[in-house]
Amino acid sequence: MNTVLAAEAGSTTARNLTITLFLVFVAITLAITVWASRQTKTATDFYAGGRSFSGFQNGMAIGGDYMSAASFLGIAGIIALYGYDGFLYSIGFLVAWLVALLLVAELLRNSGRYTMADVLAFRMRQRPVRTAAAVSTITVSIFYLLAQMVGAGALVALLLGIKPGTTFLGMDADTAKVATIILVGALMVIYVTVGGMKGTTYVQIVKAFLLMGGALAMTLLVLAKYKFNLSSLLGDAASASGKGAAFLEPGLRYGVETPGDALKTFYSKMDLLSLGIALVLGTAGLPHILIRFYTVPTARAARKSVLWAIGIIGTFYLLTLALGFGAAAIVGGQAITEQDKAGNTAAPQLAEALGVDFLGGDLGGATLLAIIAAVAFATILAVVAGLTLASSSSLAHDFYANVMKNGQASERQEVNVARISALVIGAVSIVLSIYAQNLNVAFLVALAFAVAASGNLPAILYSLFWKRFNTSGAVWAIYGGLLAAVVLVFFSPVVSGAPTAMFPDHDWQWFPLSNPGIISIPFGFLCGWLGTILSKESDEEKYAELEVRSLTGAGAH
Amino acid sequence: MSTDTPASAPAESAAERYLAVQRSDEFAGLRRALRGFVFPMTVAFFLWYALYVILSAYARGFMGTKLIGNINVALVFGLLQFVSTFVIAWLYSRFANRRIDPVADRIRDEIGEVTHEHGPRG
Numbered sequence: 225m226n227t228v229l230a231a232e233a234g235s236t237t238a239r240n241l242t243i244t245l246f247l248v249f250v251a252i253t254l255a256i257t258v259w260a261s262r263q264t265k266t267a268t269d270f271y272a273g274g275r276s277f278s279g280f281q282n283g284m285a286i287g288g289d290y291m292s293a294a295s296f297l298g299i300a301g302i303i304a305l306y307g308y309d310g311f312l313y314s315i316g317f318l319v320a321w322l323v324a325l326l327l328v329a330e331l332l333r334n335s336g337r338y339t340m341a342d343v344l345a346f347r348m349r350q351r352p353v354r355t356a357a358a359v360s361t362i363t364v365s366i367f368y369l370l371a372q373m374v375g376a377g378a379l380v381a382l383l384l385g386i387k388p389g390t391t392f393l394g395m396d397a398d399t400a401k402v403a404t405i406i407l408v409g410a411l412m413v414i415y416v417t418v419g420g421m422k423g424t425t426y427v428q429i430v431k432a433f434l435l436m437g438g439a440l441a442m443t444l445l446v447l448a449k450y451k452f453n454l455s456s457l458l459g460d461a462a463s464a465s466g467k468g469a470a471f472l473e474p475g476l477r478y479g480v481e482t483p484g485d486a487l488k489t490f491y492s493k494m495d496l497l498s499l500g501i502a503l504v505l506g507t508a509g510l511p512h513i514l515i516r517f518y519t520v521p522t523a524r525a526a527r528k529s530v531l532w533a534i535g536i537i538g539t540f541y542l543l544t545l546a547l548g549f550g551a552a553a554i555v556g557g558q559a560i561t562e563q564d565k566a567g568n569t570a571a572p573q574l575a576e577a578l579g580v581d582f583l584g585g586d587l588g589g590a591t592l593l594a595i596i597a598a599v600a601f602a603t604i605l606a607v608v609a610g611l612t613l614a615s616s617s618s619l620a621h622d623f624y625a626n627v628m629k630n631g632q633a634s635e636r637q638e639v640n641v642a643r644i645s646a647l648v649i650g651a652v653s654i655v656l657s658i659y660a661q662n663l664n665v666a667f668l669v670a671l672a673f674a675v676a677a678s679g680n681l682p683a684i685l686y687s688l689f690w691k692r693f694n695t696s697g698a699v700w701a702i703y704g705g706l707l708a709a710v711v712l713v714f715f716s717p718v719v720s721g722a723p724t725a726m727f728p729d730h731d732w733q734w735f736p737l738s739n740p741g742i743i744s745i746p747f748g749f750l751c752g753w754l755g756t757i758l759s760k761e762s763d764e765e766k767y768a769e770l771e772v773r774s775l776t777g778a779g780a781h
Numbered sequence: 782m783s784t785d786t787p788a789s790a791p792a793e794s795a796a797e798r799y800l801a802v803q804r805s806d807e808f809a810g811l812r813r814a815l816r817g818f819v820f821p822m823t824v825a826f827f828l829w830y831a832l833y834v835i836l837s838a839y840a841r842g843f844m845g846t847k848l849i850g851n852i853n854v855a856l857v858f859g860l861l862q863f864v865s866t867f868v869i870a871w872l873y874s875r876f877a878n879r880r881i882d883p884v885a886d887r888i889r890d891e892i893g894e895v896t897h898e899h900g901p902r903g
Contacts, residue, residue, distance in 0.1 A: 322826050322866060326822055326869075326873060458851040473844055478838075534870045535867070538866060766796075772888070772892070
């Protein structure tokens with residue numbers, strides 16, 4: 225079976241079709257962005273889309289914001305290469321939404337306005353808390369952005385089939401990577417500066433429909449091929465992997481057991497637990513997810529959006545299970561690793577194989593490959609736009625308006641600064657991504673989750689539920705959790721001292737785990753508690769206001 | 782929005798009003814109801830998820846037990862995490878619609894008269 229990506233006969237067709245479909249997506253989203261810009265007049269329009277979205281619309285947009293290329297291509301790839309362990313990832317990503325639903329979404333919607341810091345700083349001294357929140361928001365968003373943009377660059381060379389020694393439009397693979405990073409960066413800046421939250425939300429909604437449609441269609445084809453017999457699909461995947469029943473059990477990738485090395489086995493299992501905790505607790509602390517709750521008019525609509533998001537995201541992760549095992553069974557691990565060692569091309573390769581089978585011949589393969597490749601680009605664009613918006617909002621609303629100008633900036637000034645911030649953040653991430661393009665930065669998504677869980681989540685939960693919590697506690701929690709996560713990862717095997725590290729030729733590693741959560745999350749909570757009790761500050765009246773407003777929606781913006 | 786203050790209520794600052802509401806029995810009941818649901822539920826789903834991750838790390842033999850064909854305990858356990866997430870989301874939504882929203886609406890309406898400077902905007 226012809227499963228090599230962009231096989232000779234279909235390669236030009238697939239490439240042209242991918243580019244055409246991608247350009248259609250870009251044209252449609254740019255048109256939406258321009259339309260949205262005409263509806264964007266006030267700061268509320270720019271930051272929160274005028275709070276005019278319905279629960280369903282926002283639920284779709286949350287899905288579009290959350291289901292990154294790391295989930296679509298990454299999880300399908302991990303399942304295709306390591307079997308069951310990819311499923312562990314998707315379960316963590318899904319269960320995490322219960323934290324957002326039960327503890328955060330509605331209370332945040334009721335008491336905040338534009339950013340995460342609105343809630344954190346509600347009853348605190350504005351400047352220190354907003355500064356800390358802006359630092360954390362920008363750090364988390366930049367980590368996430370880098371992973372997505374570097375991934376986009378690598379993906380384009382693979383999906384357009386630019387191999388070493390060949391060129392595309394006169395560009396070799398390296399030039400094409402840089403060009404893609406710049407293109408993705410430029411588009412995300414345009415979506416955000418021109419369309420604001422309204423434009424970005426519609427881009428995410430369109431992307432969510434495309435992604436769900438693409439994943440659903442491929443899943444149906446995979447299942448049809450196996451006559452809807454899940455057991456025989458799993459059996460084929462296991463035997464094609466060459467690992468037998470172990471492929472369907474946990475342990476090939478996370479919590480790996482090394483016979484005769486009890487310490488290594490212990491660390492590996494701790495790493496699995498650490499990753500699991502960060503995934504579940506990180507989501508409700510991700511700034512680009514939190515600001516989505518401000519785009520709906522009421523707490524009830526925020527609840528509905530999370531319910532829709534849980535439905536959509538849950539369904540999507542069930543589909544990736546079929547895609548991953550389908551790729552293992554139909555494409556085979558060897559053909560996948562030949563394309564990409566990390567397995568990121570498993571889903572597009574599966575699309576090509578399914579197209580050959582069901583649509584007929586290489587042309588069919590090329591068509592389905594092109595569609596899925598274009599969906600993958602759309603996925604990346606929607607996610608990076610959300611991240612850019614979150615970080616520029618925080619820079620403008622928290623740092624510029626409330627720290628530098630003491631809350632005295634006009635709406636117009638604030639929005640202008642937000643637009644300029646988006647441009648600056650776009651430029652910075654383009655430069656960093658180009659610099660990092662040949663480094664292994666896949667760990668940055670897990671790091672973003674770890675920082676969100678260690679710094680932001682303790683601050684948010686203490687703010688909403690603990691009367692005694694104060695400025696010092698908030699600042700300690702955010703910086704403490706942030707630093708613990710970043711420092712531990714810096715000294716971990718993902719940065720140095722291992723062949724797969726970001727800097728494989730250096731070795732300053734002493735922390736044994738790749739995921740810092742199991743240490744840094746309790747540390748963040750501890751810092752928040754300690755910072756609080758070491759300071760006498762306590763404002764009973766402001767807590768009364770926050771508690772009443774967050775629970776009842778009185779005075780909500 | 783109404784700007785007149787009822788004659789019987791002396792002019793109160795918004796801060797005093799919020800403090801009074803926070804100390805009222807009605808609000809205490811709302812807080813108790815909400816926390817009584819979300820805290821135990823959070824502990825429950827977190828332990829249930831932790832059990833799944835711990836079994837994945839330490840009970841490989843059990844997780845690998847085949848149930849039907851190639852479908853093993855690990856897969857079923859994983860799918861049950863999806864089911865429990867959907868069920869908890871549904872339970873919470875039903876609970877909030879019945880027990881939280883009506884009380885929250887009532888309290889908000891009572892406050893609305895004084896805090897018009899914060900009234901819904903944009």
